[in-house]
Amino acid sequence: MKKNITGTGRRSHCAISMALDTVGDKWSLLILRDLMFTGKRSYGELQSSDEKIATNILATRLVTLEENNIIYKQPDAADSRRYLYYLTEKGIDLLPVVIELMHWMSKYNPGASACTANTTAYKKDRVLLYKEITKQLRKLHLQQG
Amino acid sequence: MKKNITGTGRRSHCAISMALDTVGDKWSLLILRDLMFTGKRSYGELQSSDEKIATNILATRLVTLEENNIIYKQPDAADSRRYLYYLTEKGIDLLPVVIELMHWMSKYNPGASACTANTTAYKKDRVLLYKEITKQLRKLHLQQG
DNA sequence: TAATTTTACTTGCATATTGCAAGTGCAAAA
DNA sequence: TTTTGCACTTGCAATATGCAAGTAAAATTA
8 A cells, every 4th residue: 555646645535445545454454353352452462363464564564553543552561671552542433344344254154253243232233332342442442641 | 365374265264354355455345335336337437446446456356256246247238248247235235344434534534535425324323324325235236137 | 341449358577565484682580 | 690582673485466568359430
């Protein structure tokens, strides 16, 4: 997702296109998934996912996500070597995208495992489900620094 | 999105990961956007979008999307050189993902143009909005052949 | 009917992104 | 004070994407 004629780094002004320029790569949404649904916060934890992201790719994605204000990092008080990564509000706002993707795949491939299943709650009132998880994520990720 | 150790072509069994293996590339969701929100149906029309997808990439994406049952093609009755591309129900079911991505970018970058705006309807009852657009898409895309 | 144009691709090669393995630097633990 | 663990970096190989030109076949035009 780099250069183009206008030098803006975006392919067009279409919102979907711009969203994909930001998080439409192979890894970004998986990193967000881990921050959302697993307790993972550190570099090493994020690297330990099933998908085995290469260490250099993880590093560049974290930088890009931070540049785009989707995540932020804080020094770990318990270990000054490491940072802990958190979602910003902008990052938390991607929750519906992640859940909809998850639900879509689960519907058409029952073998897929859903991190935060709860198909029942989704079917009953998915907006309520978004709100509840969003509330939890805000507690876990915002106002830390 | 190709090989891995198991040879299944997927990175893990996680639903999000699998969804991204299918439509998480730079172009697939843009093609779906055009099928959903513009009247574009033919190869040439799909190629004429602002983002200027390369012709070889468009060709391979259409094949992949068809292999994954997200779109299907029908010969154009009016011009036997061309096919017209339509969404399957599985493809239509990606509507929430596309709308959520669009809404997310619009929220954080007001300069982004939303294909099917209607922020009001989204804020009032987005599930209803999904349903209405889904109904329209079913009429336009399903039961053609 | 023959020549031209339109349409949907394919092909070859350049560039960009991702993947892998090994290495580095620093702080914590032993 | 050595060793280990963690968070990256670096170099290079493998894929994926981007660009420009080419091809085949049906439609249009002359």
